[in-house]
Amino acid sequence: MKTYSLLTLALMGVFVSCRQETGSDTEMKQKVDSLLSVMTLEEKAGQLTLFTSGWDVTGPVMREEYRQDIASGRCGNLLNAHGVSYNRELQKLAVEESRLGIPLLFGYDVIHGFKTIFPIPLAEACSWDTALVRKTAALSAREAAAAGLNWTFNPMVDLCRDPRWGRIAEGSGEDPLLGSMMAAARVKGYQGTDLSDPFTLAACVKHFAAYGAPEGGRDYNTVDMSERVLREIYLPPYKAAVDAGVASLMTSFNELDGIPATGNRFLLTEILREEWGFEGMVVTDYTSINEMIPHGYARNLKHAGELALSAGVDMDMVGAVFYNHLEESLEEGKITEEMINRSVRRVLEMKYKLGLFDDPFRYLDEEREDSILFAPGLMEHALESARKSIVLLENKPFGGKPVLPLPENLNRIALIGPLAHSRIDMLGTWHASGDTTKVVTLKEGLENQFPNTQILHARGCSVNGTDRSGFGDALSAAMRSDVVVVAVGEYFMQSGEAASRAMPVIPGIQEELVDMLLNTGKPVVVVVMAGRPLILTELAAKTPALVYAWHLGTRAGDAIADILSGEYNPSGKLVVSFPWSAGQIPVYYNHKNTGRPMHPLQKYTSKYLDIPNNPRYPFGYGLSYTTFEYSGLQLSDTLMTMNGSLKVSVQVKNTGEYAGEETVQLYVRDLVGSVTRPVKELKGFRKVWLEPGEETTVTFTLSPDDLKFYTVDMQFAAEPGEFKVFAGGSSVDVLEAGFTLK
Numbered sequence: 001m002k003t004y005s006l007l008t009l010a011l012m013g014v015f016v017s018c019r020q021e022t023g024s025d026t027e028m029k030q031k032v033d034s035l036l037s038v039m040t041l042e043e044k045a046g047q048l049t050l051f052t053s054g055w056d057v058t059g060p061v062m063r064e065e066y067r068q069d070i071a072s073g074r075c076g077n078l079l080n081a082h083g084v085s086y087n088r089e090l091q092k093l094a095v096e097e098s099r100l101g102i103p104l105l106f107g108y109d110v111i112h113g114f115k116t117i118f119p120i121p122l123a124e125a126c127s128w129d130t131a132l133v134r135k136t137a138a139l140s141a142r143e144a145a146a147a148g149l150n151w152t153f154n155p156m157v158d159l160c161r162d163p164r165w166g167r168i169a170e171g172s173g174e175d176p177l178l179g180s181m182m183a184a185a186r187v188k189g190y191q192g193t194d195l196s197d198p199f200t201l202a203a204c205v206k207h208f209a210a211y212g213a214p215e216g217g218r219d220y221n222t223v224d225m226s227e228r229v230l231r232e233i234y235l236p237p238y239k240a241a242v243d244a245g246v247a248s249l250m251t252s253f254n255e256l257d258g259i260p261a262t263g264n265r266f267l268l269t270e271i272l273r274e275e276w277g278f279e280g281m282v283v284t285d286y287t288s289i290n291e292m293i294p295h296g297y298a299r300n301l302k303h304a305g306e307l308a309l310s311a312g313v314d315m316d317m318v319g320a321v322f323y324n325h326l327e328e329s330l331e332e333g334k335i336t337e338e339m340i341n342r343s344v345r346r347v348l349e350m351k352y353k354l355g356l357f358d359d360p361f362r363y364l365d366e367e368r369e370d371s372i373l374f375a376p377g378l379m380e381h382a383l384e385s386a387r388k389s390i391v392l393l394e395n396k397p398f399g400g401k402p403v404l405p406l407p408e409n410l411n412r413i414a415l416i417g418p419l420a421h422s423r424i425d426m427l428g429t430w431h432a433s434g435d436t437t438k439v440v441t442l443k444e445g446l447e448n449q450f451p452n453t454q455i456l457h458a459r460g461c462s463v464n465g466t467d468r469s470g471f472g473d474a475l476s477a478a479m480r481s482d483v484v485v486v487a488v489g490e491y492f493m494q495s496g497e498a499a500s501r502a503m504p505v506i507p508g509i510q511e512e513l514v515d516m517l518l519n520t521g522k523p524v525v526v527v528v529m530a531g532r533p534l535i536l537t538e539l540a541a542k543t544p545a546l547v548y549a550w551h552l553g554t555r556a557g558d559a560i561a562d563i564l565s566g567e568y569n570p571s572g573k574l575v576v577s578f579p580w581s582a583g584q585i586p587v588y589y590n591h592k593n594t595g596r597p598m599h600p601l602q603k604y605t606s607k608y609l610d611i612p613n614n615p616r617y618p619f620g621y622g623l624s625y626t627t628f629e630y631s632g633l634q635l636s637d638t639l640m641t642m643n644g645s646l647k648v649s650v651q652v653k654n655t656g657e658y659a660g661e662e663t664v665q666l667y668v669r670d671l672v673g674s675v676t677r678p679v680k681e682l683k684g685f686r687k688v689w690l691e692p693g694e695e696t697t698v699t700f701t702l703s704p705d706d707l708k709f710y711t712v713d714m715q716f717a718a719e720p721g722e723f724k725v726f727a728g729g730s731s732v733d734v735l736e737a738g739f740t741l742k
């Protein structure tokens with residue numbers, strides 16, 4: 001049995017006194033002050049250190065001796081450790097073996113679920129449903145917390161206009177407003193209203209900042225942009241997470257304007273702390289302090305640590321730089337004790353808020369773990385979310401009527417393609433502890449949904465290979481069937497971190513397989529499963545029905561089958577533009593007009609000779625089995641004053657045969673500004689459910705706050721002048737009106 005020193009016992013007394021009143025700021029301050037007053041420098045560095053347990057590999061491992069470090073108080077936080085019994089063992093080391101008994105934080109990449117996996121975040125954003133997204137985060141937190149975790153490295157809110165970048169999968173697409181709303185929803189979902197609730201997790205917004213804009217779409221590459229674009233387009237989602245009360249923030253790997261984000265005082269102190277008032281904790285990305293050396297910004301590790309701490313970093317993820325060099329830097333006067341204390345305080349405050357001082361084992365309950373993992377509510381929500389994430393891109397008439405939904409009374413469906421019965425690929429990138437055995441594949445989904453139809457399954461080919469030996473079986477299955485469903489796309493490792501693709505197309509010989517099936521003359525439904533927008537130009541032209549299913553998680557197969565059968569009417573709308581070709585990237589809806597806007601008949605205008613300017617599928621686009629007609633766009637006034645507002649209303653009618661959900665979108669354009677403005681900016685959206693023949697009026701309120709931007713003087717203000725207003729079912733399919741701001 002361990003013997004406690006007097007000092008430890010005295011501190012435990014403080015724990016006891018805290019227990020009665022968790023949550024009070026004064027108590028938290030007293031608690032943290034009392035610890036800080038007795039901590040050695042090594043113990044302080046320990047609280048600023050996050051090591052990986054090595055259970056799960058999400059990067060290089062710098063120190064294997066994490067157990068020893070925990071027991072000696074030199075490592076106060078761990079990532080990639082999960083499961084109650086393992087984490088309990090480690091927490092015991094911290095609480096019972098280390099001198100001060102400070103509990104550990106357990107962090108993990110719970111990005112779209114822990115064991116039950118929900119759609120990749122990019123897909124889920126296509127639901128345009130913040131309540132759904134919030135619930136996903138809350139359920140993920142519940143499951144992960146039950147497995148002994150208390151901190152997730154999410155939401156990832158990096159805005160991205162470039163489908164070559166593999167991490168586009170983790171974000172919410174290209175729009176700052178939608179991205180901000182999704183960021184806030186996820187933070188609130190993970191954290192709930194009380195961080196000490198053992199069913200919640202502390203969230204960590206990442207990667208600050210502008211990690212989603214690497215040159216050429218290549219992961220970790222240089223980012224350079226004007227401060228105006230940074231503030232107007234890229235920063236709003238991080239700010240929204242901060243405003244929603246996010247407990248922590250992660251720096252990014254990239255440099256910005258020549259300064260690596262992890263050593264960037266402008267970002268981490270001026271914007272984050274001074275402008276936004278963020279009081280939470282800042283952790284680096286994985287070894288990103290160390291990486292300031294190859295960036296050419298730090299001379300050595302000690303120097304890198306000094307740069308990071310001075311810029312505003314609190315905790316070093318894996319790099320062991322604070323672990324090894326803090327003391328020397330302090331002795332040399334390169335950093336101050338106040339700087340160290342300030343960071344330690346933030347870490348201890350986060351632990352306090354999580355209730356860990358009250359009970360270090362509050363997240364570590366075996367019975368709870370058994371009862372919560374894969375609980376029914378989780379699996380149902382995984383289906384709900386997956387259905388709402390699917391985007392129907394094409395549904396052309398075939399033999400007189402649209403191919404989808406499929407009729408009930410089919411004799412045989414040929415199900416072809418390498419992704420038709422693959423489990424792991426349904427889980428997508430960053431699938432945490434996702435359990436493949438629980439995954440429902442498309443084959444299983446169709447079998448459940450069409451019990452009286454024979455499903456003839458043939459793989460055809462692999463995702464990446466060139467072996468055509470399976471084409472024969474695929475052809476024979478197709479020839480014997482009424483309908484062909486073919487599932488192609490990317491395997492799960494083809495998106496996510498370090499998974500950029502210069503040519504974001506359907507890999508391998510899969511398009512050739514689809515061509516062969518199209519040539520049979522049978523109705524063909526192509527289901528694309530991928531972690532990013534792929535270039536679908538040729539495929540879209542020849543395919544009658546095209547369903548974009550992303551990587552949808554544990555219930556993928558059920559959700560897709562529900563769409564194909566019409567059990568669920570597709571409602572997803574794209575949150576990112578789909579390019580015509582790789583050469584068009586970046587392509588996004590809120591672009592500028594240029595001085596020579598495209599004119600098809602005039603040579604000297606801004607266009608390509610070989611492709612259109614518009615994306616293949618625009619932001620906000622997505623079909624339904626029904627049709628929605630827009631009419632009567634009206635403004636309550638044609639004048640808006642600087643302290644007034646106006647109402648924009650539009651009628652939407654379900655003119656088709658199915659009940660369905662539509663996302664009504666509102667955009668504006670500021671015609672003349674002290675700096676040029678985008679051709680459209682999303683300012684609001686509303687989801688409406690309409691029965692066939694039903695009509696409703698959707699009303700939005702616009703105020704000068706919605707019209708603000710960074711003016712020529714970098715003031716965030718609205719400028720008087722003329723504005724256009726657009727409302728419709730996508731960013732291109734809109735009605736138009738106008739008003740003046742005075």
Ligand code: NOJ
Pocket residue numbers: 058059079109153206285286497
């Ligand atoms: C590196 C990734 O960039 C980051 O998103 C992740 O949270 C960490 N590794 C930890 O796995």
